[in-house]
Amino acid sequence: xxxxxxxxxxxxxxxxxxxxxxxxxxxxxxxxxxxxxxxxxxxxxxxxxxxxxxxxxxxxxxxxxxxxxxxxxxxxxxxxxxxxxxxxxxxxxxxxxxxxxxxxxxxxxxxxxxxxxxxxxxxxxxxxxxxxxxxxxxxxxxxxxxxxxxxxxxxxxxxxxxxxxxxxxxxxxxxxxxxxxxxxxxxxxxxxxxxxxxxxxxxxxxxxxxxxxxxxxxxxxxxxxxxxxxxxxxxxxxxxxxxxxxxxxxxxxxxxxxxxxxxxxxxxxxxxxxxxxxxxxxxxxxxxxxxxxxxxxxxxxxxxxxxxxxxxxxxxxxxxxxxxxxxxxxxxxxxxxxxxxxxxxxxxxxxxxxxxxxxxxxxxxxxxxxxxxxxxxxxxx
Amino acid sequence: xxxxxxxxxxxxxxxxxxxxxxxxxxxxxxxxxxxxxxxxxxxxxxxxxxxxxxxxxxxxxxxxxxxxxxxxxxxxxxxxxxxxxxxxxxxxxxxxxxxxxxxxxxxxxxxxxxxxxxxxxxxxxxxxxxxxxxxxxxxxxxxxxxxxxxxxxxxxxxxxxxxxxxxxxxxxxxxxxxxxxxxxxxxxxxxxxxxxxxxxxxxxxxxxxxxxxxxxxxxxxxxxxxxxxxxxxxxxxxxxxxxxxxxxxxxxxxxxxxxxxxxxxxxxxxxxxxxxxxxxxxxxxxxxxxxxxxxxxxxxxxxxxxxxxxxxxxxxxxxxxxxxxxxxxxxxxxxxxxxxxxxxxxxxxxxxxxxxxxxxxxxxxxxxxxxxxxxxxxxxx
Numbered sequence: 140x141x142x143x144x145x146x147x148x149x150x151x152x153x154x155x156x157x158x159x160x161x162x163x164x165x166x167x168x169x170x171x172x173x174x175x176x177x178x179x180x181x182x183x184x185x186x187x188x189x190x191x192x193x194x195x196x197x198x199x200x201x202x203x204x205x206x207x208x209x210x211x212x213x214x215x216x217x218x219x220x221x222x223x224x225x226x227x228x229x230x231x232x233x234x235x236x237x238x239x240x241x242x243x244x245x246x247x248x249x250x251x252x253x254x255x256x257x258x259x260x261x262x263x264x265x266x267x268x269x270x271x272x273x274x275x276x277x278x279x280x281x282x283x284x285x286x287x288x289x290x291x292x293x294x295x296x297x298x299x300x301x302x303x304x305x306x307x308x309x310x311x312x313x314x315x316x317x318x319x320x321x322x323x324x325x326x327x328x329x330x331x332x333x334x335x336x337x338x339x340x341x342x343x344x345x346x347x348x349x350x351x352x353x354x355x356x357x358x359x360x361x362x363x364x365x366x367x368x369x370x371x372x373x374x375x376x377x378x379x380x381x382x383x384x385x386x387x388x389x390x391x392x393x394x395x396x397x398x399x400x401x402x403x404x405x406x407x408x409x410x411x412x413x414x415x416x417x418x419x420x421x422x423x424x425x426x427x428x429x430x431x432x433x434x435x436x437x438x439x440x441x442x443x444x445x446x447x448x449x450x451x452x453x454x455x456x457x458x459x460x461x462x463x464x465x466x467x468x469x470x471x472x473x474x475x476x477x478x479x480x481x482x483x484x485x486x487x488x489x490x491x492x493x494x495x496x497x498x499x500x501x502x503x504x505x506x507x508x509x510x511x512x513x514x515x516x517x518x519x520x
Numbered sequence: 521x522x523x524x525x526x527x528x529x530x531x532x533x534x535x536x537x538x539x540x541x542x543x544x545x546x547x548x549x550x551x552x553x554x555x556x557x558x559x560x561x562x563x564x565x566x567x568x569x570x571x572x573x574x575x576x577x578x579x580x581x582x583x584x585x586x587x588x589x590x591x592x593x594x595x596x597x598x599x600x601x602x603x604x605x606x607x608x609x610x611x612x613x614x615x616x617x618x619x620x621x622x623x624x625x626x627x628x629x630x631x632x633x634x635x636x637x638x639x640x641x642x643x644x645x646x647x648x649x650x651x652x653x654x655x656x657x658x659x660x661x662x663x664x665x666x667x668x669x670x671x672x673x674x675x676x677x678x679x680x681x682x683x684x685x686x687x688x689x690x691x692x693x694x695x696x697x698x699x700x701x702x703x704x705x706x707x708x709x710x711x712x713x714x715x716x717x718x719x720x721x722x723x724x725x726x727x728x729x730x731x732x733x734x735x736x737x738x739x740x741x742x743x744x745x746x747x748x749x750x751x752x753x754x755x756x757x758x759x760x761x762x763x764x765x766x767x768x769x770x771x772x773x774x775x776x777x778x779x780x781x782x783x784x785x786x787x788x789x790x791x792x793x794x795x796x797x798x799x800x801x802x803x804x805x806x807x808x809x810x811x812x813x814x815x816x817x818x819x820x821x822x823x824x825x826x827x828x829x830x831x832x833x834x835x836x837x838x839x840x841x842x843x844x845x846x847x848x849x850x851x852x853x854x855x856x857x858x859x860x861x862x863x864x865x866x867x868x869x870x871x872x873x874x875x876x877x878x879x880x881x882x883x884x885x886x887x888x889x890x891x892x893x894x895x896x897x898x899x900x901x
Contacts, residue, residue, distance in 0.1 A: 164778035266778040326763035326786040330755045333787045334748065336780060337794075341744040343724055363722040370718065371752055374711045382707035388817065395815055397545035397647040399717060399807065403814065405707040406714045413718075426780065433784065434776055436769065 143224040146178040149203035149215070151245055156278050160240075166265035169254055173279050174238040174245025175199045178221060179229035181283070187520045188233045188285045190276065191217065192293030192300035195372070195428050196420060198244035201236035202229075219503040226511040231520070232289065240275045241267045241427045249423030250351060262348025266427055269299050269435045273307045276300075280311065289518055292316035292457075294500035295467065296428065299435045302475065305452040306437055314518055316457040316511075319464055319500035321471035322445055322478070323436035328466065331375055332429040335368035339422045348423055365422045366413035373412050378463035378496030445478040455485040457514045459507070461499035462492050487514055524605040527559040530584035530596070532626055537659050541621075547646035550635055554660050555619040555626025556580045559602060560610035562664070568901045569614045569666045571657065572598065573674030573681035576753070576809050577801060579625035582617035583610075600884040607892040612901070613670065621656045622648045622808045630804030631732060643729025647808055650680050650816045654688045657681075661692065670899055673697035673838075675881035676848065677809065680816045683856065686833040687818055695899055697838040697892075700845055700881035702852035703826055703859070704817035709847065712756055713810040716749035720803045729804055746803045747794035754793050759844035759877030826859040836866040838895045840888065842880035843873050868895055 155172040162168065176199050181188060191201045193216070202221035205213035221227045221234055238246040241264060249264040256263075280288070291304040291312050298320025305315040324332070339345055342364030350361055377385075386405040401407045437448040456479050460472035469490050476488045489510040493499040499507070536553040543549065557580050562569060572582045574597070583602035586594040602608045602615055619627040622645060630645040637644075661669070672685040672693050679701025686696040705713070720726055723745030731742055758766075767786040782788045818829040837860050841853035850871050857869045870891040874880040880888070 164776070166778070323769060325760060326767040326769065326784070327755060327758075327760045329769070329784050330751075330763065330786050330790055333784075333790055334751045334755070337751065337791070338719065338748055340780065341748065367715065367719055367722065367748065370711075370715050374708060374715070377708075379706060379708045382711065386707040388704060388707065388710070395545070397547070397811075399721065399811075403707070403710050403714075405711050409711055409714055410718070430778075430780070 144222050145210075145214075145218065146203040146222045146229055148207055149176055149178065149200075149205065151176050151199060153245060154279060154282050160271070160275060160278075162265055162271045163268045164266055168240075168247065168265065171240060171247040171275065172245070172251075173240070173247075173275060174242075175279060176201065176203075176215075176236045177283075178202050178234040179232055181233040181285070182520065184520070185285055186287075186289060187231065188235060188283070188288050189227060190280075190288050190291045190304075191221070191227075191234060191236045192272075192276075192291060192297035193236070193239065194293070194295040194297045195425070195432070196416065197297070198242060199236040199238040199246075200244070202234065217501065219501075220508075220511070226508050226515055227292070228515070232515070235279075235283065237276055237279055239267075239272045239428075241424055241431075243421035243424040248421070249348070249427070250421055259351040261351055261423060264423060264427070266430050268431050269296075269303050270307065272300055272431070273303045276304075277308060277311070287311045287313055289520065290314035290316055290515070292318070293320075294318040295320055295497065296432055299432075302437070303435075305454040305456070306449070309451055309453040312454045314457065314514075315452070315454040316514070317472070317475060318459045319461055319467055319472075319497055320475070321467040322475050323438065324433055325471075329433050331371060332433055334371055336426055336429055338367035338371070339364035339426055342422075345422060348426075350422070360417075361422045362417035365420060365425060366417040368425060369416040369420075370409045370413040373409060375466045376496060376498045378465065378494055380463060381494045381496055384494070445474060446481045449475075449478045449484075450482050452479065452482065452484060455487075457487045457489075457511075459489040459491060459500070459510060461496070462490065463494050464497045464499060466497040525603050526591075526595075526599065527584040527603045527610055529588055530557055530559065530581075530586065532557050532580060534626060535660060535663050541652070541655060541659075543646055543652045544649045545647055549621075549628065549646065552621060552628040552656065553626070553632075554621070554628075554656060555623075556660060557582065557584075557596075557617045558664075559583050559615040560613055562614040562666070563901065565901070566666055567668075567670060568612065569616060569664070569669050570608060571661075571669050571672045571685075572602070572608075572615060572617045573653075573657075573672060573678035574617070574620065575674070575676040575678045576806070576813070577750075577797065578678070579623060580617040580619040580627075581625070583615065598882065600882075601889075601892070607889050607896055608673070609896070613896070616660075616664065618657055618660055620648075620653045620809075622805055622812075624802030624805040629802070630729070630808070631802055640732040642732055642804060645804060645808070647811050649812050650677075650684050651688065653681055653812070654684045657685075658689060658692070668692045668694055670901065671695035671697055671896070673699070674701075675699040676701055676878065677813055680813075683818070684816075686835040686837070687830070690832055690834040693835045695838065695895075696833070696835040697895070698853070698856060699840045700842055700848055700853075700878055701856070702848040703856050704819065705814055706852075710814050712752060713814055715752055717807055717810055719748035719752070720745035720807055723803075726803060729807075731803070741798075742803045743798035746801060746806060747798040749806060750797040750801075751790045751794040754790060756847045757877060757879045759846065759875055761844060762875045762877055765875070826855060827862045830856075830859045830865075831863050833860065833863065833865060836868075838868045838870075838892075840870040840872060840881070840891060842877070842888075843871065844875050845878045845880060847878040
């Protein structure tokens with residue numbers, strides 16, 4: 140019998156790599172740092188390591204908490220998944236969370252100092268792709284002394300990374316767990332990203348991406364654009380049904396006020412989410428993460444043929460989607476499943492009934508966690 | 521046999537009303553002007569008049585063209601519907617298009633001079649509701665000497681007006697034609713409107729809604745916010761499938777450029793739509809039209825009971841929805857249909873298979889126009 144617990148108090152680590160990294164764009168990062176966290180113990184055979192990849196706004200703080208007195212605000216974003224007795228059981232697995240290159244929580248990104256100028260990179264930070272992230276994560280893998288991951292797991296943009304690991308390093312990943320993801324964005328997905336980017340770039344405080352230098356001089360950060368970007372994002376993370384249930388047409392004060400203050404609860408929710416995000420996230424990181432999403436398409440070099448693109452993969456796969464996810468609908472996950480089956484891969488696929496839309500992948504709904512537990516328990520160490 | 525033709529060269533008219541109009545909010549407009557157009561001839565019995573109500577960004581220029589040498593850029597927005605031999609046949613019907621109160625194409629709105637100050641209303645223009653629009657349209661109806669409309673027709677927000685006519689003036693409308701509409705916005709609908717409003721209001725050039733005075737002094741209009749609002753709107757007007765078909769992941773230059781210029785065709789489309797709209801539309805009008813959408817809910821005074829709310833209606837109804845419309849999905853139209861049937865109304869309902877999403881109501885697809893023609897031909901004059 141399980142007694143799910145937190146991994147407890149955790150602390151981030153960093154590792155710096157001085158060998159340059161050549162990115163897909165051709166740009167070269169002379170050096171870079173990755174922030175990461177680990178939970179559980181690497182076993183003697185080094186066969187129990189699981190990498191957790193984050194999505195658009197996530198980071199390396201996946202589980203546990205930073206402040207025992209303020210667990211509410213300092214707990215990792217996928218804490219319900221990871222810990223003793225949880226689906227990704229830290230009594231059995233050594234779990235690693237990493238902040239991606241270009242991030243804003245400790246890994247080298249637009250806020251970091253550009254060694255060539257001594258100033259923050261800002262807009263000069265090169266665009267990074269999902270492929271580049273996996274290249275950088277491979278350096279971390281080496282650093283940790285891990286030959287092959289027992290599993291790489293991620294939701295949404297994190298799921299793209301789990302898939303890309305299986306393509307870039309077929310020998311270094313035994314199980315790829317791709318959740319609420321897609322093999323490539325649709326035109327509608329790109330359209331929402333483009334609105335977010337235009338919102339950020341048309342914020343006068345964005346200043347072409349060079350806004351850090353001015354911040355200390357009293358200039359403000361481009362919060363207004365980032366806030367809008369997050370608001371539009373949030374609409375796509377929730378399902379129509381869930382919004383109807385959570386907010387419906389419920390009003391703040393029970394009657395119409397005939398002005399532009401908050402009248403409906405949904406307005407209050409969106410403004411709050413936007414404000415909160417704009418305080419903590421970096422606009423340049425948000426921009427480049429949306430581009431990484433847009434660019435990802437393993438079939439691009441195969442004339443759009445996903446079957447051919449996934450032929451390199453050797454891992455076993457767990458793929459999961461959620462019925463009410465309209466950002467990356469179940470159909471998109473099934474494209475991955477069919478292409479993998481075409482290539483004779485072992486694939487477990489779960490299409491989970493959950494009303495929370497795209498964000499379902501972050502919840503601890505019983506069927507979902509049961510499917511994850513069953514799959515993870517079956518991984519041989 | 522029909523030979524569909526244009527109504528040809530047309531010109532807008534205006535009518536001013538000097539008796540004050542008390543709005544739903546309690547605010548009073550001391551006087552107001554409505555811009556309108558008419559096509560065809562009012563018959564001797566004055567029984568063949570059809571009012572066309574516009575949606576969020578429409579106006580009174582519904583059919584015909586203003587410039588014979590530039591028909592492409594000067595043709596009315598629903599010209600495919602209206603004309604000799606077209607579904608709304610001007611050989612039989614007298615058709616009226618009207619720009620709503622608060623509009624920016626000739627009717628009194630935020631750009632108009634406030635008689636109290638001698639300056640443009642700007643943000644001081646009162647919020648208007650669908651109910652207020654129908655009050656104002658009733659004045660125009662009187663002015664034209666029309667006792668009862670043979671039909672009132674509209675799509676989207678225009679459909680709400682067609683419905684509201686049947687509730688506000690049950691004796692003055694014989695047929696209400698409600699297309700691609702909804703009895704009230706969902707939380708998700710309100711959420712998209714709120715993003716649009718925040719985009720406009722956070723544009724520094726918006727200046728709290730008082731931006732006209734500054735325009736002549738060289739200050740710019742809040743185009744950046746209006747552009748974003750239109751971009752996000754456009755995503756909701758098209759279907760995911762249609763976007764996939766029209767744009768997919770097609771790139772401008774065939775390869776990734778690793779910068780924030782247009783790379784995918786969908787980005788180019790959205791930017792173009794946003795730019796074009798921001799040049800011609802008014803930000804204050806856009807704001808207040810989104811609020812009119814949010815507020816509309818005939819069931820509000822009936823504890824959410826739509827059956828009770830629609831009991832007043834006496835008209836016959838034509839209701840149509842489109843299978844790929846995810847802004848106002850067929851389910852929303854069916855709510856109207858069920859409530860009308862509950863009240864014993866005659867209702868024709870068409871759920872039309874069309875891949876163009878919400879914008880389907882503007883297209884001349886054969887099944888859709890056949891349904892409109894059949895219904896309109898059946899109207900007794």
